[in-house]
Amino acid sequence: MSSMIRFVVGPDAQIVPDILGKLPGRGIWVSANRAALEKAASKNLFARSAKMPVKVPDDLVAEVEKQVTRRLVELISLARKGGGAVAGYEKVKSWLMNEEAEVLIQASDGSERGKSKLSTPHYGSFIGWLTADELGLAFGRQTVIHGALSSGGLTSRVVEEAQRLKEIREVATAGAVRKEKTAK
Template identity: 70%
Template sequence: MTRGGRAKDRDAGAMRTCIATGAERPRTELIRFVIGPDDTVVPDILGRLPGRGIHVAPERAALERAVKKRQFARVARRPVTVPEDLVDAVESQLARRVVELISLARKAGMAVAGYEKVKAWLGRGEAKVLLQACDGSTRGKSRLSTPEGGRWIGWLTSDELGLAFGRQTVIHGALGAGGLTSRVVEEAAKLQGLRTDEQSRGGARARPAGKDKTAR
């Protein structure tokens, strides 16, 4: 297992086809599902469950289409049970995964929270990802800028960021360079597609996420 909590997989860079859109994408950019022993569709967020993987793009519309069109049963070639709350369950599990990864980064000394600490990291060039709560003050968030060549993640709530940093709530956070940061960026990108437009855009307005480069 890697430090970021993901099982090693020689096939990690392989392409897979989304059953809803028909588009091919790297498997790490898709959400994997398996059919459980009771013929129930089960999200495999960590990519570790045994069985044939069924992949769907990390977009609410794609997941809803897969459910509505009964694509899971078609691919499995047998009747399957799709939980009524499948889409919301996937969003919840992805959010939990992102929170866990940020927490691991914090414990490894690769993350800080709080306006002044984040500002200091940005000023010294230590921050590679700026984290800001989607329900935080727009005016307050506008005082900090996305790291040059880095990323901005603004679709987690203040409660979720608080959980990641061991506090009640957090509005501003930052991640430094490292493998865990790359994992946060990867999983957060999936979560963004499952969140509502307002959440994924960080509230009432969209915010540029800097250059489109994965943090390293």
């Protein structure tokens, strides 16, 4: 259910996002895209699904985006700690040349000229909608523009979570997670 976001009704009848899917209670599932989340919040669809009156926070979509971003950053950080991720132009370039990288990660606010020098791995994925500050958190630095993930480990979970974040942030297709059959 990586394309869905789970919500539960809290003890105070408030809707709570359950990004990890572990909170107790009956789940209310909504598509992981901004339009669906905004529609569910504005049209009182949570109350209909919960079969009871509920309070929907005004900043629900922003909170979901924040939590999904935090989860993605944590997953990349875990991959880095396990030796499955590197940051920095030269390290990423080396991994791409040696075909160690399965996923290329580039900051959305990085220089287009610098980002164009690296291409998505053969049969790999691309993530390009985290900011340099968010990537910096994942790699234990202030900012990061280029990162890469090796195959295995947490990589598939990172790609799934990145896809959810892309849909919530409504990123243009140029920055989408894409599977490619040939390198650029």
